[in-house]
Amino acid sequence: MSARASACLELEPDLIAAAIGEAPPSAAGRVRDHIDACRECRGAFERYRAIDGLVLGLRDEPVPADELEAARAGLRAKLADLRSRIVSYRVFTSPLGPILVARSEQGVTLVEYLARAGGIAVSRLRRAAEEDAMEGGAEMDALHRELTEYLGGRRKELGWPLDLRLAGSDFDRAVLQATGAVPYGAVTSYARIAADIGRPTATRAVAQALKRNPLAIAVPCHRIVGIAGDLMGYVGRRISLKQHLLGVEGVPTVEGPSDVRVARQSMYVLYPGDDEYCVPTCPSLTPARLGMATLFSSRRGVEGAGVSPCTTCRPDLHPIRR
Amino acid sequence: MAAHHAEILRYLRRVTARAAEADDLSQETFLRAYRAIGGLPPDANVRAWLFAIATNLARNHFRGESRRRAAQAAVRIAGGGGGREVAPDAETEFGEARALVDRVVMALPPKQRIAFTLRKVHDLDYPAIAESLQCSPESARANVFQALRKIRLELESQHLAGTELRR
Numbered sequence: 001m002s003a004r005a006s007a008c009l010e011l012e013p014d015l016i017a018a019a020i021g022e023a024p025p026s027a028a029g030r031v032r033d034h035i036d037a038c039r040e041c042r043g044a045f046e047r048y049r050a051i052d053g054l055v056l057g058l059r060d061e062p063v064p065a066d067e068l069e070a071a072r073a074g075l076r077a078k079l080a081d082l083r084s085r086i087v088s089y090r091v092f093t094s095p096l097g098p099i100l101v102a103r104s105e106q107g108v109t110l111v112e113y114l115a116r117a118g119g120i121a122v123s124r125l126r127r128a129a130e131e132d133a134m135e136g137g138a139e140m141d142a143l144h145r146e147l148t149e150y151l152g153g154r155r156k157e158l159g160w161p162l163d164l165r166l167a168g169s170d171f172d173r174a175v176l177q178a179t180g181a182v183p184y185g186a187v188t189s190y191a192r193i194a195a196d197i198g199r200p201t202a203t204r205a206v207a208q209a210l211k212r213n214p215l216a217i218a219v220p221c222h223r224i225v226g227i228a229g230d231l232m233g234y235v236g237r238r239i240s241l242k243q244h245l246l247g248v249e250g251v252p253t254v255e256g257p258s259d260v261r262v263a264r265q266s267m268y269v270l271y272p273g274d275d276e277y278c279v280p281t282c283p284s285l286t287p288a289r290l291g292m293a294t295l296f297s298s299r300r301g302v303e304g305a306g307v308s309p310c311t312t313c314r315p316d317l318h319p320i321r322r
Numbered sequence: 323m324a325a326h327h328a329e330i331l332r333y334l335r336r337v338t339a340r341a342a343e344a345d346d347l348s349q350e351t352f353l354r355a356y357r358a359i360g361g362l363p364p365d366a367n368v369r370a371w372l373f374a375i376a377t378n379l380a381r382n383h384f385r386g387e388s389r390r391r392a393a394q395a396a397v398r399i400a401g402g403g404g405g406r407e408v409a410p411d412a413e414t415e416f417g418e419a420r421a422l423v424d425r426v427v428m429a430l431p432p433k434q435r436i437a438f439t440l441r442k443v444h445d446l447d448y449p450a451i452a453e454s455l456q457c458s459p460e461s462a463r464a465n466v467f468q469a470l471r472k473i474r475l476e477l478e479s480q481h482l483a484g485t486e487l488r489r
Contacts, residue, residue: 012467012471013464013467016467016470016471017467020470044474047474047477047478048470048474051423051470051473051474051477052442052470054419054420054423055423055442055443056442057420058336058420058423058442058443059442059443059444059445061332062328062332063328063331063332063335067341068328068331070345071327071331071345071348071349072327072328074345074349075324075327075348075349075352078349078352078353079324079352079353079356082353082356082357083356086356086357132357134357134358135361137359137361
């Protein structure tokens with residue numbers, strides 16, 4: 001490079017800007033005046049313009065079609081793989097505290113009470129290392145609205161497609177599916193779920209599986225109680241949450257000195273396999289089997305299960321008064 | 323979003339010099355974008371945002387001196403006639419000049435190469451380039467001008483006069 005005067009060097013940024021058409025009018029004017037007088041800068045100006053024209057040609061240089069197609073196919077495959085693994089989540093506020101809801105392409109994968117306002121950091125989503133979690137956007141709004149309506153008693157079904165990928169085992173999955181079949185406003189026992197999945201002696205294992213339930217509320221493990229109607233446990237020791245959820249569904253509970261129980265004397269009884277339902281004082285009932293029954297808080301609820309009033313105790317004529 | 327894939331791929335091929343690396347980086351760009359798009363404001367400039375992700379990945383890729391040396395070695399090899407393909411009209415002076423520009427651009431420091439490519443090839447404005455490079459728009463512009471200046475000096479040292487460069 002030849003030694004150019006300091007005035008020329010100082011002008012160079014404006015000169016470049018003018019040559020590539022980015023200079024404001026005042027700078028362009030200064031450059032015009034200068035290159036009229038300075039042959040060397042006029043040469044530089046011409047070369048910048050030429051370079052600019054040259055590099056504009058780079059804009060039209062495509063990636064070869066076959067290589068582009070190969071790259072696209074690679075991207076499509078990776079995105080499909082990501083979409084199948086990824087779950088999006090949001091932390092919702094609720095009367096029961098913060099609740100994290102996560103969903104995949106297949107359905108809702110996780111409904112979790114967060115112990116404190118720590119977001120995903122305290123969620124089991126963080127611990128499920130194989131999952132790729134991202135914060136969801138507006139597509140999660142409907143879930144929040146439905147959950148809020150449900151917790152407020154204005155909606156009886158969440159109706160969410162569920163993705164049981166976080167269930168720990170086939171046994172857990174079977175327990176969750178059987179639990180999902182217990183209707184709104186009804187309760188049954190761990191022992192009954194064990195019998196339903198063909199493992200009548202696995203009552204404790206059923207309770208453990210429900211303790212791991214990744215889909216709180218959506219898989220209504222709050223409707224599963226002890227054989228004598230005691231609420232047992234929920235999210236650790238948060239029995240009051242379970243009592244609250246049952247209360248929303250109209251299931252009456254009574255608080256004893258050491259535990260909380262479903263008020264079985266105030267619920268309609270349906271034994272497994274029966275096509276009639278009873279009041280709990282019906283002489284046709286075998287009291288020892290009560291633990292295996294499904295108990296309903298309302299006649300409408302039990303009749304929704306497709307059964308008729310018992311012809312002995314006539315719950316249609318003598319409904320339970322509370 | 324995927325509509326920008328060809329352009330992002332073209333950009334990465336230009337700044338990384340190696341097609342296979344550019345492929346990987348472009349896929350990674352879109353995987354990251356896909357994960358993060360939920361948090362993007364609705365009025366965001368998706369194109370500029372994708373360029374910013376791609377730039378970030380490319381710069382991380384350049385970091386580490388050994389990799390950078392390897393890239394420059396590749397440029398030197400390309401300068402010797404192998405490796406990176408040049409335009410089919412490379413025999414003409416215009417083609418030679420363009421191939422020379424390609425080589426000079428590849429030998430620029432990453433920040434100048436990226437700024438130049440975003441501005442002159444992909445026509446991004448300086449605020450968008452600044453977002454990609456995490457610098458001020460003035461600094462983005464200075465990097466583009468530095469690149470142009472180096473291209474001019476290199477072309478002059480190769481005795482390719484300006485008039486010969488014109489179409």
